[in-house]
Amino acid sequence: MSLYVMKFGGSSVGNTERMQRVAKRIVEKQDEGHQCVVVVSAMGDTTDDLIDQAKLLNPDPPAREMDMLMTTGEQISMALLSMAIHQLGREAASFTGWQAGFRTESVHGKARIIDILPGRVQEALRAGKIVVVAGFQGMTEDGEITTFGRGGSDTTAVALAAAISADVCEIYTDVDGIYSTDPRIVKCATKLKEISYDEMLELASLGAAVLHPRAVEYAKHNKVRLVVRSSFNNNEGTVVKEEATMEQGVVVSGIAYDKNVARISILGVSDTPGVLAEVFGELARAEINVDIIVQSGVQNGEADFSFTVSLAECDNAVAVINNLKGHLPYREVTSEDGxxxxxxxxxxxxxxxxxxxxxxxxxxxxxxxxxxxxxxxxxxxxxxxxxxxxxxxxxxxxxxxxxxxxxxxxxxxxxxx
Amino acid sequence: MSLYVMKFGGSSVGNTERMQRVAKRIVEKQDEGHQCVVVVSAMGDTTDDLIDQAKLLNPDPPAREMDMLMTTGEQISMALLSMAIHQLGREAASFTGWQAGFRTESVHGKARIIDILPGRVQEALRAGKIVVVAGFQGMTEDGEITTFGRGGSDTTAVALAAAISADVCEIYTDVDGIYSTDPRIVKCATKLKEISYDEMLELASLGAAVLHPRAVEYAKHNKVRLVVRSSFNNNEGTVVKEEATMEQGVVVSGIAYDKNVARISILGVSDTPGVLAEVFGELARAEINVDIIVQSGVQNGEADFSFTVSLAECDNAVAVINNLKGHLPYREVTSEDGxxxxxxxxxxxxxxxxxxxxxxxxxxxxxxxxxxxxxxxxxxxxxxxxxxxxxxxxxxxxxxxxxxxxxxxxxxxxxxx
The missing domain is CATH 3.30.2130.10 (VC0802-like)
Structure with a gap:
């Protein structure tokens, strides 16, 4: 008997029929003699619909109230999935994030998990129940409801798997596993049998959006064995695990790409100590994430350097640098997209x-x-x-x-x- | 400065525009110098939609999971209403039933309130915030989410008003107040200026469904001053209060009717002690509510008696009595509707x-x-x-x-x- 955490994303539970299929799949896992803890996301477009409703009333809604609103999406999913499991003759109990013991820091919209007290989850498992937990949410020490931000349900699954010492954490999604590159571009892309946490982290951060980087980091840190597989078929999926236990020989596992890149160049910067620190310090204070930074060699006491930011932050980054013009010695700033x-x-x-x-x-x-x-x-x-x-x-x-x-x-x- | 509890029903917050109107109304109350605690129901058809979704997956869903599902309706309302209030430049904080301190017995679908610990509500009020509370819901000692059943949001409002010693509990609905009778039948029905708790209880139980009887009882017991008024205009509404403080002189305050009535007659019942007790004991065990009971005089050692039940329970009640035929001495059972x-x-x-x-x-x-x-x-x-x-x-x-x-x-x- 193994203890499984099974995470199903929004499209996997997007309608009644899919919900029933997921319930059946979970019951089959129990039939194989395993204990099951299920983590669910909000159904299909629920999250977007809630955001739309909110924006109609307040274009800039307070983050605390957004968390109150958004967490209902997962609560609806978990209750409906439990009902579908009951319909198949099994006992199931659903728990919200706070009921499942997720304690977070006091930040709304992107709270980090501080601790998990999974007593009620474990008690329900001991009683032979299938446990269904709402993804993406927790509670602060003061009893405030919080959410984890993007990729939150993956993080819920991995963190819970670590907290209850699950044998495997399965991430069910609408693709078959992790591919060597985007199969929409390369028809003969290979599905990887296994991949290390670090490789997955690089791929996840670089745009292959099957698993959220935060969840992968959590899995790496807690040595949680992850499996990414499809909720629509029984194919094997991709195992994400420690490098030491992997087959050797593969040099390059995958190729990722990211179109959300703009390059900013600052030309003719006088070679004075502290200039780079000032530029990137200023960008950090403006909460602009800088990715690659390249500095050319110094010629005639002047240097050029370039860095990349996301497309959305490009104009803002240029503005920050223009504001430095007065006391920062440089000749010109340019930006480039495409x-x-x-x-x-x-x-x-x-x-x-x-x-x-x-x-x-x-x-x-x-x-x-x-x-x-x-x-x-x-x-x-x-x-x-x-x-x-x-x-x-x-x-x-x-x-x-x-x-x-x-x-x-x-x-x-x-x-x- | 007075402390108001304002309850808005589902149709009052049924869409974005209505939600905005309610927010404006609350802000106006605050502008008059008052403190406001708002109780909201689920928006319009949300509750029915959730029930429909559940029934598709499980015709007889477990009550615990139904409570999980249903409570999301009020949570969505309260979050959206808080956002609408923020949009008007005021601070608002929403609280679920458990956050607002509603502790209930361990029954799903129709839990009774055991205690209210309104510390967080009062703290938010002291901070100058408008407090928005989800109606209809609470939590057991074990942290299980419960609902109050029909009329639950009225009960939330009245119970909270008692717990925080509010000056008034206003029930906003889609009618102007309590009328002397159904205005759809009598065009010249009078809107009552005031009515006693007991009269309201009789009217509420008798089909004038503006206020749930349970909420009226709670108000009577805790001497909460109730006002029933429209959320669509500024008319005065009807005050529900203690009899002692009311104007004298009115003999009949209102006329109610109930079409949901069936009469069952048991004819030729042998006049033996204990027969009535046996009949109504059996009906009670079958959870059939009996309203009016009339026994005719005894003739030739035989009596007839009649009682009323709701239309839905009529066939079941007749069946219960037919089952008694063997050892209960009576001649005939008949039923009548219309x-x-x-x-x-x-x-x-x-x-x-x-x-x-x-x-x-x-x-x-x-x-x-x-x-x-x-x-x-x-x-x-x-x-x-x-x-x-x-x-x-x-x-x-x-x-x-x-x-x-x-x-x-x-x-x-x-x-x-």
Whole structure:
């Protein structure tokens, strides 16, 4: 007998029929002799509908009241799923975030979990019940209802799995698992059998939105064995686990891309100590996230440097730098969009020199020039012009031997929250 | 400065525009220098929609999970209303039933309030906030979410008003107040300026569904001053209060009717001690509510008796009595529908003999025979054939001087929960 945490996203419980299918799947798991704790997201478009209703009344609603509103979505899901399980002749008990023992910091809309007191969940399990927990929510010490922000239900599942020492945490979604790259671009993308936490983190942060990075970090920290699989079929899915236990030999596991990239360049910066610190300190105070930073060599006492931000933050970042014009010695600031960041990710890269060089070579053979480069132990990212994104990804996918022979991608637009 | 509890029913907050109007009304109350605690029901059809969703998954859903599901309706309302108030530049804080301190017995679907610990509500009031509380819900000692059943939000409002010693508890609904009778039948029905708790209880129980009887009882017990008024205009409404403080002189305050009546007669019952006890004991065990009971005189050691039940329970009641046939000595059981119970209610009746006699006289002058009579200190009820309901009510309304000169009824189908 194993203890499973099974997380179902919003599209997996999007209507009555899907809810019934999920209930059946959970009951089958119990029939195999396992204990089941289920984490659910809000049904389909519920979250968006609630946001729409709120915005009609208040374009900038208070975060506390948004949390009150949003948490009802998961509460509806969990109650309905419990009813569907009862209909199949099994006992089920649903619990809101606070009832399941999720204690969070006092921040609305993006609270972090401080502690989990899963006593009621464990008691219900001991009584032979299937436990259904509302994802994405918790409670502060003062009894205020909070939410975890994007990817919150994944985090609920992983954190609960850690708290009750579950054997596996299964993330059911509308795709079959983690792919070597976006199957909409590369038809022969491979479904990965397994991937390390660190690789998954890089892929998750880089736009392959199957698992939220926060949940992966939580899983890594607590050594929770994750399985990403489809709620629409019984295919095996992808196991996310520790690197040490993985098969060796694969250098590059996956290729991710991110279109949400703008580049800002500050030209002719006088080479005075502290200039970089001042620029990025100012951007941080404006809560602008900076990704890749590249500085050119110094010539004639002047340097150029460039960095990337998300498209939405580009204008704001330029404004921040323009405000520094008075006392910061630089000649010009420019910005550029229409870019894409392509990243190859693989735990094997660290022990295989030349992987990055091969990437540069493949890209240049497509006639594309590389604007920026960033590397870590398990990934290399290049910022290029977005025009030839598909060609570059296909070429890299082939170059790193990721093309599958006869793989068929199963899934649709991915299931987030 | 007074402390107000203001309760708004589902149709009063049924859409964005109505929600905004309610928010404005609350802010106006605060502008007059008062403190406001608002109790809200679920928006419009939300409750019915949730029930429909549940029934699709499970025709007989577990009561615990139904409570989980249903309480989201009020939670959505309270969050949205708080946002609408914020939009008008005021601070508002919403609280679920458990957050507002409602502790209930461990029964799902119709829990009674055991205690209220309104510390958080009072703290928010002290901070100058408008407090919005979800109606109809509470929590058991074990942290289980419960609901109060029909009329639950009225009960929330009255109980909270008692717990925080509010000066007034206003029940906003879609009618203007309590009328002397149904204005759909009698165009010149009078809106009552005031009415005693006991009269209101009789009227509420008798089908004038503006206020739930349970809430009225709670108000009477805790001496909470109630005002029933419209959320769609600023008319004065009806004050429900203690008899001792009321104007004297009015004998009959209102006329109520109930079409949900079936009469069951047991004929030729042998006059043995304990027969009545056995019949009604059996009906009680079958959870059938019996209203009026009339026994005719004994003739030849046999008696006939009749009683009324709701239409839905009629067949079941007849079946219960048929099951007694073996050992209960009676000749025949018959049932009859198409009836109506008309009641005149007035605290002044007790000191004015002849009020009931006048009622019988008015009814007989309409050529209608009276099938059953029941009286209490403040009401007289007659069961008659339903054919001439309107004529009889109009005649009674005139006979007891209730006709208004130039009153115009304002309101629609009434707003329940």
């Amino acid at each position: 870019l894409v960041k392509i990243s190859i990710v693989g735990a094997g890269m660290i022990s295989h020199p030349g992987v990055a060089a091969q990437m540069f070579d493949v890209i240049s053979k497509q006639g594309v020039s590389i604007k920026m480069v960033s590397t870590s132990e398990i990934k290399t990212s290049c910022v290029i012009n977005g025009d030839k994104l598909n060609e570059v990804i296909k070429a890299l996918h082939t170059a790193y031997n990721l093309d599958a022979e006869d793989q068929v991608f199963v899934g649709g637009p991915q299931d987030r929250r | 009836l109506v119970k008309i009641s005149i209610v007035g605290a002044g009746m007790i000191s004015h003999p002849g009020v009931a006699a006048q009622m019988f006289d008015v009814i007989s002058k309409q050529g209608v025979s009276i099938k059953m009579v029941s009286t209490s200190e403040i009401k007289t009820s007659c069961v008659i054939n339903g054919d001439k309901l309107n004529e009889v009510i109009k005649a009674l309304h005139t006979a007891y001087n209730l006709d208004a000169e130039d009153q115009v009824f304002v309101g629609g189908p009434q707003d329940r929960r």
